[in-house]
Amino acid sequence: MYSTVCRVATVLQTRYTAPGFWRAGLNLFLGTEKLVTNPSEKEQLKTFILRAREHLDEKENEESMPNNRETDTRFLFEGHLTVGPEPPPPAWLVAQNLARELSILAEPSGDQGANNNGESRAEEMAPAAAIMNFLNTMTVDGDLEAALEESLQNVMANPKVPPASKEVVANLPVVTVTEEIIARLGKETQCAVCRESLLVDDKMQELPCKHLFHPPCLKPWLDENNSCPICRHELRTDDHVYESRKEREREEEEDRKGAANAVRGGEFMYV
Numbered sequence: 001m002y003s004t005v006c007r008v009a010t011v012l013q014t015r016y017t018a019p020g021f022w023r024a025g026l027n028l029f030l031g032t033e034k035l036v037t038n039p040s041e042k043e044q045l046k047t048f049i050l051r052a053r054e055h056l057d058e059k060e061n062e063e064s065m066p067n068n069r070e071t072d073t074r075f076l077f078e079g080h081l082t083v084g085p086e087p088p089p090p091a092w093l094v095a096q097n098l099a100r101e102l103s104i105l106a107e108p109s110g111d112q113g114a115n116n117n118g119e120s121r122a123e124e125m126a127p128a129a130a131i132m133n134f135l136n137t138m139t140v141d142g143d144l145e146a147a148l149e150e151s152l153q154n155v156m157a158n159p160k161v162p163p164a165s166k167e168v169v170a171n172l173p174v175v176t177v178t179e180e181i182i183a184r185l186g187k188e189t190q191c192a193v194c195r196e197s198l199l200v201d202d203k204m205q206e207l208p209c210k211h212l213f214h215p216p217c218l219k220p221w222l223d224e225n226n227s228c229p230i231c232r233h234e235l236r237t238d239d240h241v242y243e244s245r246k247e248r249e250r251e252e253e254e255d256r257k258g259a260a261n262a263v264r265g266g267e268f269m270y271v
Helices: 002-015 019-035 039-064 091-106 115-124 126-137 144-155 166-170 179-185 215-224 240-265
Strands: 174-176 203-206
Touching (some): 019 039
């Protein structure tokens, strides 16, 4: 996410001056600054926040200055040049341009073939992709600035994926580490949360994917997430709406695979 926010900051500084974009960007920077833990990233986000506030202050000062002369920016015909300043571009054009730029940001760079790399890349690109999808579906007559600000606030809201089911977490097996387990997993095996090596007689909680964690390390994670910290294998949640949507998406994916296999095999094809 941090790299995506940096790219959004670059897009704002190089292409956009409208206060609505910068207010939306400021909300994005403030929300991200609360999430990151790396000191250098926090410092950079503070720079983005300061620049956004300075830009908004400048715009407010410009708008408060009296405009003694009203210029006629009407066009007589297409291609006609006006005497006054060029009128602002229509909302649909601004939305189209920003959508195109964010789509470029969302494209993976280089070879991202590995599943884990692809998943982390998708998580990083989520804010840009969400904004891009919003702009692609926005109506021409909509209030662009207000809508974009609302969209960015939604992006920075709480994660949509609910935490793991309390019943599932309570029933996770606890195993005692033995010499055999260490020999099977390797002496360098660690708890992925606290980074401490496994020792004989340690009590470890086992997820369905067979990854082991200290119970005090795993509980805070599963209170906020529904997946394994290592492989992202999902656990069941208590959110029936989310579970129904996930089941529906799984069935749709199976239908797509079945249709693709049928076409490749030459079945169900009509001449």
